[in-house]
Amino acid sequence: MDFSYSDEQRMLKDMVDRLVAEQYDFDTREAARASSAGYSTQMWQQFAELGLLGVPLSEDAGGFDGGGAELMVVAEGFGRALVVEPYLASVVLCGHLIDALADGVHKAELAESIISGEMRYALACHEPDGGYDPHWIATTARADGDGYVLDGSKAVVAHGDSADRLIVIARSSGEPGDRDGLSAFLVDASAQGVARRGYPTIDGHRAADITLANVRVGGDALLGEARQAGAALDAALERGVIYLCAEATGAMDRACELTLEYLKQRKQFGVPIGSFQALQHRMVDMRIALEKVRALTFWAACSLESAPDERRQRIAAAKVMVGRAGRQVAEEAIQLFGGMGMMEESAIAHYAKRIVMIDHWLGDHRWHMAAFRRALVDGDNALANAA
Numbered sequence: 001m002d003f004s005y006s007d008e009q010r011m012l013k014d015m016v017d018r019l020v021a022e023q024y025d026f027d028t029r030e031a032a033r034a035s036s037a038g039y040s041t042q043m044w045q046q047f048a049e050l051g052l053l054g055v056p057l058s059e060d061a062g063g064f065d066g067g068g069a070e071l072m073v074v075a076e077g078f079g080r081a082l083v084v085e086p087y088l089a090s091v092v093l094c095g096h097l098i099d100a101l102a103d104g105v106h107k108a109e110l111a112e113s114i115i116s117g118e119m120r121y122a123l124a125c126h127e128p129d130g131g132y133d134p135h136w137i138a139t140t141a142r143a144d145g146d147g148y149v150l151d152g153s154k155a156v157v158a159h160g161d162s163a164d165r166l167i168v169i170a171r172s173s174g175e176p177g178d179r180d181g182l183s184a185f186l187v188d189a190s191a192q193g194v195a196r197r198g199y200p201t202i203d204g205h206r207a208a209d210i211t212l213a214n215v216r217v218g219g220d221a222l223l224g225e226a227r228q229a230g231a232a233l234d235a236a237l238e239r240g241v242i243y244l245c246a247e248a249t250g251a252m253d254r255a256c257e258l259t260l261e262y263l264k265q266r267k268q269f270g271v272p273i274g275s276f277q278a279l280q281h282r283m284v285d286m287r288i289a290l291e292k293v294r295a296l297t298f299w300a301a302c303s304l305e306s307a308p309d310e311r312r313q314r315i316a317a318a319k320v321m322v323g324r325a326g327r328q329v330a331e332e333a334i335q336l337f338g339g340m341g342m343m344e345e346s347a348i349a350h351y352a353k354r355i356v357m358i359d360h361w362l363g364d365h366r367w368h369m370a371a372f373r374r375a376l377v378d379g380d381n382a383l384a385n386a387a
């Protein structure tokens, strides 16, 4: 498999890597994290000016039509710097839903509001009783005159507290767990009946629990066809998983670098602790874990055009590896740093937290192992039926 980037992808990578290296050091990140939004709105605007908020959106929507590899390039760079701005929520997840479901002038306007950085979006999908299942939607959408009335609860909506607009996944028919019957609605975050309880997450980001009580929206709030949002939702979440895997790759890479620097610099018994062979072996194990994640993430990122079962398998495999190998790297880093790795002032502590918590966003390794098995069985059945 060819792991090299094209010229355009390399230019994008250079731009992202330079941006975070020059302007996104650990102290800057911590200051952004401590602000009321939980990230820097100036940095967000700078992402917009550099064109980064249009990378994965289609040309049709005014974006750069980036695929999985471009998504990986951006996310890996952001992972290296532990970027806390809502790129995943606003650009990757909501951007894809708008791209896939809206059309004409409406699509162009909505996409432009993302690409320019003017509006920040959050995907209100997962529910308190549904675990990681994105189809476990009990929130209802009832037709009412020209519009709809939404009722329900959403849990751990990434950046839901600072978003200007929500894309709410609601059920127009069927039962929780059904992929059919789902609709996507654009809802103003300050609309009457929307209540948001925001909080910081362990990994330095923010999320919100959201209730929708008798929220009235117009007919134009419906994105695409009623009851037909399931496929677009799945595709958005697949891109989200690729983004997270690539972000973990960047964060793990940097965690390995920081640990190696520490092993070379920290002295014990009069010598750098990195001179002890047992610690060198552990450092090597960390790098092997990182390379496993990088390889599977690249494989997944290049699979967006593959057959559905194959694509699902690859994306699930990458997320499983991120969950397992990511934890290994995070725990080893803390162990090698000793007590220093536990300090809030120490960057490695924050890398470890983000790497471990990425396992829990958009399905943990157990959830994706089950998805991998299902895709494997479905793929085998399809082959058997075709034979």
Ligand SMILES: Cc1cc2nc3c(=O)[nH]c(=O)nc-3n(C[C@@H](O)[C@H](O)[C@H](O)COP(=O)(O)OP(=O)(O)OC[C@H]3O[C@@H](n4cnc5c(N)ncnc54)[C@H](O)[C@@H]3O)c2cc1C
Binding pocket: 268, 269, 276, 337, 338, 339, 340
């Ligand atoms: C702020 C802080 C928080 C910490 N938190 C934790 C924690 O949460 N969990 C935890 O497990 N530990 C923690 N530690 C301790 C951990 O970092 C130390 O590594 C641990 O106590 C072992 O100490 P040491 O390696 O310095 O060995 P020491 O206890 O200093 O040495 C043990 C003995 O073995 C001998 N020895 C060992 N290796 C060699 C060698 N290569 N050459 C010669 N002699 C050797 C020495 O002569 C010495 O007498 C913390 C430390 C600090 C400073």
